[in-house]
Amino acid sequence: MQTPEQPVLRDIVLVGGGHSHVGVLKRFAMNPVPGVRLTLICRDTHTPYSGMLPGYIAGHYSYDDVHIDLSRLAEYAGARFYRAEVTGLDRSNKRVICKGRPNVPYDLLSINIGSSPRVAEVVGASEHAVPVKPITGFNNRWLALLSRIENHDGPLTIAVVGAGAGGVELTLAMQFRLRNELTRRGKDPDQIHFHLFDAADQILPTHNAKVRAVFRDKLVHRGVKLHLGSAVSKVEQGLLTTESGQTLQTDEVLWVTRAGGPAWLNDTGLALDDGLFIRARDTLQTENDDNIFVAGDIANVINSSPGKSRCVCRSSGPAAGGQPAAHGHWQARQAL
Ligand SMILES: Cc1cc2nc3c(=O)[nH]c(=O)nc-3n(C[C@H](O)[C@H](O)[C@H](O)COP(=O)(O)OP(=O)(O)OC[C@H]3O[C@@H](n4cnc5c(N)ncnc54)[C@H](O)[C@@H]3O)c2cc1C
Known part of the structure; x- marks a missing residue:
């Protein structure tokens, strides 16, 4: 010192x-x-x-x-x-x-x-999507979402862009929490709808086939709608558009890409x-x-x-340019 x-x-x-x-x-x-x-x-x-x-x-x-x-x-x-x-x-x-x-x-x-995820690469993403990093910004938005469901009635649609380890984990974690919060308030947990987008035609592109299969099953079983081979090309207030012209009305868009x-x-x-x-x-x-x-x-x-x-x-993210990293905590959670 x-x-x-x-x-x-x-x-x-x-x-x-x-x-x-x-x-x-x-x-x-x-x-x-x-x-x-x-x-x-x-x-x-x-x-x-x-x-x-x-x-x-x-x-x-x-x-x-x-x-x-x-x-x-x-x-x-x-x-x-x-x-x-x-x-x-x-x-x-x-x-x-x-x-x-x-x-x-x-x-x-x-x-x-x-x-940080490169939100600037897609039209409207900087303005209308929430990047997972910096974490402080993401956390503020997450807390706002939690308080929003206190008074919210009716369906709520959340899109996550990027089906790598971060996107898959965040989707499952958010869904788990939001469903619990709704149940605790005596509301219908099925009002929350999750959509996971990726340009690649598989989730977790850098993980092995067994891990991919386990998580694909888990996501499907949990009612997460997968949009693979679907590069998001535009984000507007309440609306997301893919390169093929598919659109989705959303309440929240989270960005967990490259x-x-x-x-x-x-x-x-x-x-x-x-x-x-x-x-x-x-x-x-x-x-x-x-x-x-x-x-x-x-x-x-x-x-x-x-x-x-x-x-x-x-x-x-959609470009899937990187290679897998053998990190202890990522690996450990894969067993979940
Ligand atoms: C949901 C999620 C789960 C993850 N789980 C894992 C995992 O299990 N295993 C794993 O290996 N990786 C995981 N990652 C990836 C992990 O977040 C990063 O690899 C790790 O945080 C990188 O650490 P870092 O030290 O490079 O920087 P960070 O942890 O990102 O820290 C950067 C720091 O720099 C500060 N900073 C940034 N810009 C400036 C500036 N201009 N001026 C001053 N300060 C600045 C920030 O405020 C922050 O404190 C996960 C990522 C996400 C999003």
Whole structure:
């Protein structure tokens, strides 16, 4: 931990409160490095453990159960915590540019900002669909949906776009919870209708045939209407249209498709791939800047096989570009 008596010899700045930075903070808390000043900059004070997110949606866990309080963790690690959104980098002066606060200088920088479904690729999706990430935005909309059904009577139709692991899990978790909520209020749970769309002609395209069959049966058994080989091409208020011209009137559209990096990375001069993921070497240093490291979904480690977290989200969408990642918690839930 940095104490007031120690001079700051090196500024390490962590951008984003993703899973890797949580681990870094914990390590620093246990093994402080004299002379190092650690700073965490994150848009949110609480970061979710995404493996437990479907359980939270289903009602098995509370908000606090699945979230890590970054300000407390930073305090424990003796780090500074700035709640701010990073909007750029001034690499020649080694500064992080933030919205609404002064730039933050760094000697070494690490980026762990996750990725988000690419809503901009489909007409109207940015305005009328709810992307599963950032999680805060999704959670706010989910809470609004929960309170909406308190007073709602009559049918409610929810469309989920993207039948990868995230889309399938979210569909089942939301349906479980909403049906329970309606039953608890003495209402008819069959009023909730779920539709799952994907451009591919099968669900879970990167999982094996047995897993696909189990979940296909489960979805059908639970009354989820599958629209496979159905790329969504337009979203309007209350209406979704596919490339073949099929339309569906919806109350809510959730977007769990192929993910990408944020547009601001374009102006950093860092080497990016087509999906705006940051290209990194085996050391996790970015391809063209030794002082900047990258981890988690936003990293594209160029020499590694494609088995990493971000592929889960990337592979879940219509383009199905990614490959499966062998993650413990995804795998464990497949047995459910
Ligand atoms: C429903 C669902 C279930 C999932 N289940 C699993 C699973 O079981 N197993 C698995 O491996 N993966 C799972 N995933 C995928 C998982 O979410 C990601 O792989 C994982 O969260 C990536 O972690 P990360 O550390 O890269 O970033 P994230 O966990 O996404 O964290 C990024 C952080 O950076 C912050 N941030 C972003 N942009 C900025 C900015 N500009 N300025 C400041 N801060 C910023 C965010 O607020 C956030 O705190 C699931 C995803 C979903 C949607």
